[in-house]
Amino acid sequence: MGTAVEVRSVWMWNLEEEVHIIRHKVRNEKYYWGAFDTEFRLSLNGGNPAEIHPRFRTPNDRYIAIKESIDEGNIRQLGLTLVSAIDSTCVIVWEFNFAPLHFPDEVDPAIMGDNDLINTYFFSQLLRSSGLLENPMMTWIMFHGAYDVAYLIKLANFWNPLPDTLVGFQSHINHYLGNNLFDVKFMTKFTNNLHGGLEEVATALHVNRVVGMAHQAGSDSLLTWHVFGKFKQVYFPHDSGIRYEGVLYGIHDI
Structure with a gap:
């Protein structure tokens, strides 16, 4: 885990080239494990998801709160x-940088430099042909992944509104990502000593952040992968971990 890793920054100008590399890695070199993370700004026009404690909601209620804010x-x-x-x-590791569809004033020119942010709709077209979606060989890893998966589903669907119900959302997950999906935050519920967010769990497992910092999506996706690997090594080294599969922390379970 101490090996130096480069985070490949992706902008509009190099998007097609980088997605071509991803397609080759998945289809030709069998890179079938994918950890992902999103950084985002929510809208609270549909109501604040924190107004009612999630434990008092049904899974469908929790999903609707997430949908409305996303x-x-x-x-x-x-x-x-x-x-x-x-x-x-x-x-x-890749880090894709998107142009905002709402709140355009939040873009920081100092961060962008001379780079053009990615058009979300164009990215959706390339994502569909990347080899990542509708691929039963892929296994997906996330941490507290309800929002991450919801955003990935929106990207897969050209930023159309999320389905109206959890049943519809689950159908999209099954179609695009399959059931080979592990939410590390959910997995920590089966331990006695792992609590808190990604940083806290990484510290408890003695996993160091290799590159970048918290709330950089590329860095967080890599840390999520390393935390998953250490968790598997410690807690289920000899089985597939099927009891952890397919459950999103924040929707299916809290």
């Missing part, structure tokens, strides 16, 4: 870490 929100970054095998040191 459908008019922005995705700022998508971090993607691809790995060829659970124990492989062949790791590649």
Whole structure:
């Protein structure tokens, strides 16, 4: 885990080239493990998701609260870490930087420099042909992944509104991502000593952040991958971890 890893920053000018690399890695080199993270700004026009404690909601209620806050929100970054095998040191990290569809005044020119932010609709077209979606060989890793998955589904659907019900949302997950999906935050519920967010869990497992800092999507996706690997090594080294599969913390379980 101490190996130096480069985060490949993706903007509009190099988007097609980088997605071509992803397509090759997935289809030709079998990079079938993907950890991802999103950085975003929510809209609270549909109501504040924190107004009612999530434990008093049904899973569908929790989903609707997330949908309402995301459908008019922005995705700022998508971090993607691809790995060829659970124990492989062949790791590649991408960080996609998106143009806002709402709140355009939040863009920081100092961060952009001379780079053009990614058009969300154009990205959706390329994502559809990247080899990442509708691929039963892929296994997806996230931490507290309800919002991350919801944003990925919106990207897969050209930023159309999320489905009206959890049943519809689950259908989209099954179609695009399959059931090979592990939310590390949910997995920590099966332990006695892992609590808190990604940084706290990483510290408890003695996993260091290799590159970048918190709330950079590429860095967080890589840390999520390393935390998952350490969790598997410690808590289920000899089985597939099927009891953890397919459950999103924040919707299905809290």
